[in-house]
Amino acid sequence: xxxxxxxxxxxxxxxxxxxxxxxxxxxxxxxxxxxxxxxxxxxxxxxxxxxxxxxxxxxxxxxxxxxxxxxxxxxxxxxxxxxxxxxxxxxxxxxxxxxxxxxxxxxxxxxxxxxxxxxxxxxxxxxxxxxxxxxxxxxxxxxxxxxxxxxxxxxxxxxxxxxxxxxxxxxxxxxxxxxxxxxxxxxxxxxxxxxxxxxxxxxxxxxxxxxxxxxxxxxxxxxxxxxxxxxxxxxxxxxxxxxxxxxxxxxxxxxxxxxxxxxxxxxxxxxxxxxxxxxxxxxxxxxxxxxxxxxxxxxxxxxxxxxxxxxxxxxxxxxxxxxxxxxxxxxxxxxxxxxxxxxxxxxxxxxxxxxxxxxxxxxxxxxxxxxxxxxxxxxxxxxxxxxxxxxxxxxxxxxxxxxxxxxx
Numbered sequence: 581x582x583x584x585x586x587x588x589x590x591x592x593x594x595x596x597x598x599x600x601x602x603x604x605x606x607x608x609x610x611x612x613x614x615x616x617x618x619x620x621x622x623x624x625x626x627x628x629x630x631x632x633x634x635x636x637x638x639x640x641x642x643x644x645x646x647x648x649x650x651x652x653x654x655x656x657x658x659x660x661x662x663x664x665x666x667x668x669x670x671x672x673x674x675x676x677x678x679x680x681x682x683x684x685x686x687x688x689x690x691x692x693x694x695x696x697x698x699x700x701x702x703x704x705x706x707x708x709x710x711x712x713x714x715x716x717x718x719x720x721x722x723x724x725x726x727x728x729x730x731x732x733x734x735x736x737x738x739x740x741x742x743x744x745x746x747x748x749x750x751x752x753x754x755x756x757x758x759x760x761x762x763x764x765x766x767x768x769x770x771x772x773x774x775x776x777x778x779x780x781x782x783x784x785x786x787x788x789x790x791x792x793x794x795x796x797x798x799x800x801x802x803x804x805x806x807x808x809x810x811x812x813x814x815x816x817x818x819x820x821x822x823x824x825x826x827x828x829x830x831x832x833x834x835x836x837x838x839x840x841x842x843x844x845x846x847x848x849x850x851x852x853x854x855x856x857x858x859x860x861x862x863x864x865x866x867x868x869x870x871x872x873x874x875x876x877x878x879x880x881x882x883x884x885x886x887x888x889x890x891x892x893x894x895x896x897x898x899x900x901x902x903x904x905x906x907x908x909x910x911x912x913x914x915x916x917x918x919x920x921x922x923x924x925x926x927x928x929x930x931x932x933x934x935x936x937x938x939x940x941x942x943x944x945x946x947x948x949x950x951x952x953x954x955x956x957x958x959x960x961x962x963x964x965x966x967x968x969x970x971x972x973x974x975x976x977x978x979x980x981x982x983x984x985x986x987x988x
Contacts, residue, residue, distance in 0.1 A: 597640070597756035598905045598983065600629035600739070604751040607743045610655045613672050618933070619659040619736045621979075629753040631737045632932055634956065637759045639737050641727040643680040643702040644752040650682050652702075652748040654741050656714060656727065658734035670736070675729055676714040678707040679746070683722040687752075699752060701725070731757070787838035794831050908936060908980030910972040916942045917970050919982065921963045928983045929959045934974035943969040953980065 606627030613620060620628045631639055643652060655677040659670040683703030701724040705716045713730040731737050741751040906919055908929070921927065929938065931953050938961060941948040948969070953959045961968070972978040 597642075597754055598981070599752065600631060600755045601627075601741065601751070601753040604741060604753075605743065605749075606741065606751070609744045610653055610677065610740055610742050612655075612674055613657060613738070615662075615669055615671050617669050619657075619670050619672075619738055620740075627740045627742050627751070629739045629741075629755065630932070631731075631739070631755050631757060632930070633731045633734055633736060633757060634930070634958075636757050637730065637732045638757075639729040639731045640756045640758070641729065641739055642724050642754045643682075643705070643727075643741070644687055644699050644754065645682045645702070646699055646749045648682055648684050648700060650748045651746040652680050652741050652743060652751045653746055654678060654680055654705075654727075654739060656729055657738045657740070658713065658729070658731065659736040659738065660733065661735045672738075673711075673734075674709070675711040675737075676707050676727075677709050678705065680705045680725065682748075683720075685722050685724060787835055790831055790835045790838070794828060794835060905984075906982045908970050908982055910934075910936065910970070910978040910980075911976060913975050914944055914973055915971060916944045919968045919970070920966055921968045921982075923963050923966050925984060926960060926962045927968075929953050929961055929980055930957065930983075931955050931978065931980040934972055934978035936970055936972050936978060936980045939969045940964050940967070941969055943971045 600622060601624060604624040604627055606625065608627075610627075619630055620626065622628055622630045633639065641656070643654065645652065656675040658673045658675050660673065662669050662671045680702035681704040682700045685701045685703065687699040687701060703718075703722050703725050704720045705718045705725040705727055707714070707716060715728050717726040717728065719725060729737055739753050739755070741753060743749075743751065908917070908919065908931075910917060929936070929951075932955070934955060936953050937943045937949045937951070938953065938959075939945075939948040939950045943949055951959050951961060968982070970980065
């Protein structure tokens with residue numbers, strides 16, 4: 581069934597940006613990875629930053645380093661979970677590669693956000709090979725450049741960086757995973773009785789013009805007074821054989837046929853009203869598109885703080901509380917670890933490859949465990965004190981992630 585209007589949905593779920601890789605000095609040529617049981621883990625010695633997509637739609641990536649004008653190489657790869665009988669693995673797909681150049685915009689003081697007070701955002705990102713799943717915002721004017729990846733069909737994304745063949749002293753990768761905004765300003769369809777009736781409208785206008793002409797001629801022929809209307813207005817007197825009766829009859833017949841072909845005068849009027857309604861709908865939709873475009877411009881210039889672009893702008897000014905963006909690494913099994921947090925702050929906790937237990941005291945004890953977080957799960961924890969305890973029973977190397985949600 582044909583429709584008229586705007587279809588689509590808007591989803592605004594997003595996560596706080598994370599420093600996925602910091603002060604990396606990897607110096608080997610980048611190569612396409614092979615099929616593996618699991619994607620490569622985050623590791624400064626290999627230049628890899630691993631991002632768990634978690635069912636969301638896009639990943640935003642920013643690069644940083646220590647000196648203006650230095651260049652790093654990057655490669656983005658998407659990983660799709662694959663099954664062969666009882667065997668499971670991940671298949672890589674190259675999403676793009678290229679270079680990033682550091683500008684003059686500083687990240688912040690040492691110890692607050694990144695590793696060095698001299699750390700600078702890359703303001704230029706170029707692609708030497710690309711994929712429809714990637715797009716680049718590269719201002720090149722000492723503002724942070726952003727690599728945006730459409731990640732909806734992948735379980736993980738890896739960003740690998742290298743100094744090989746370039747001059748970057750150190751390399752830092754900052755990422756944000758979020759839902760995209762899509763479909764809200766698309767798929768406008770006009771019904772069969774809408775703009776598709778332009779030909780019918782033209783036919784109707786022609787028929788109405790013919791009717792008007794015929795009526796004017798009849799008015800002249802049926803005037804009761806054939807003399808002058810008044811002193812200033814002369815009437816024209818016609819002999820009966822001067823009246824084009826055949827032509828009038830022909831035009832009236834054509835008019836009747838044209839109106840009848842449209843279902844009669846009432847049907848033609850209804851169709852004209854529907855055309856007017858459809859044009860009004862298009863005007864309203866155009867206004868909605870204009871408002872949406874102005875909203876995006878407001879996000880970019882900072883007039884409004886509502887929207888994903890505004891969130892990225894706000895990220896550049898953010899000062900996370902203690903514990904934000906920290907990795908919960910369980911080096912050994914059934915061993916209690918702890919991390920300093922801010923009392924009263926709310927954190928989101930996720931795991932990448934196993935189960936993690938958390939508590940306000942030694943989490944290896946069942947009595948002290950406040951929550952259990954499994955792979956792919958998102959848990960929300962409000963700190964009572966200033967120490968978070970965590971442990972695992974799934975073996976060594978289980979990794980979780982702590983992200984601040986609200987700092988009260």
